Amino acid sequence: MHKVNLTIAGNEYIVNTDEEERYIRELADEVERRLTKLMEDIPQLSTTMAAVYCALDLCDERCRRDAEIEQLKERLRRAENDSAAATVEANEAVREIRRLTDELIRQRRDERA
Numbered sequence: 001m002h003k004v005n006l007t008i009a010g011n012e013y014i015v016n017t018d019e020e021e022r023y024i025r026e027l028a029d030e031v032e033r034r035l036t037k038l039m040e041d042i043p044q045l046s047t048t049m050a051a052v053y054c055a056l057d058l059c060d061e062r063c064r065r066d067a068e069i070e071q072l073k074e075r076l077r078r079a080e081n082d083s084a085a086a087t088v089e090a091n092e093a094v095r096e097i098r099r100l101t102d103e104l105i106r107q108r109r110d111e112r113a
Contacts, residue, residue, distance in 0.1 A: 009035045009047045034058075 004021050006013045006028040017024055031054065038050040045053070 008032050009039075009051070011047070
């Protein structure tokens with residue numbers, strides 16, 4: 001665990017983390033960018049209010065992405081099931097082709113005999 005010193009919206013923070021410092025700084029930069037934009041767009045917001053709106057926005061994004069991930073997982077499960085069904089059908093078709101080929105060979109042998 002190590003400490004990372006950050007400045008966000010003019011306030012100093014010390015974060016104890018196991019994550020890479022670069023990653024923590026990237027997160028802090030994104031929060032700073034969002035807070036600055038909010039406070040520029042709505043000048044009457046206090047830093048605390050902007051931080052709450054920023055937190056809500058980030059949570060909303062995460063929830064929407066989680067829902068999207070679940071939809072993608074479901075689509076993948078359906079595709080895997082479809083693929084498995086197609087494989088079964090293909091294997092059955094191969095067996096039927098072999099059976100018909102064997103039958104044709106037998107018929108031709110019988111015709112020659």
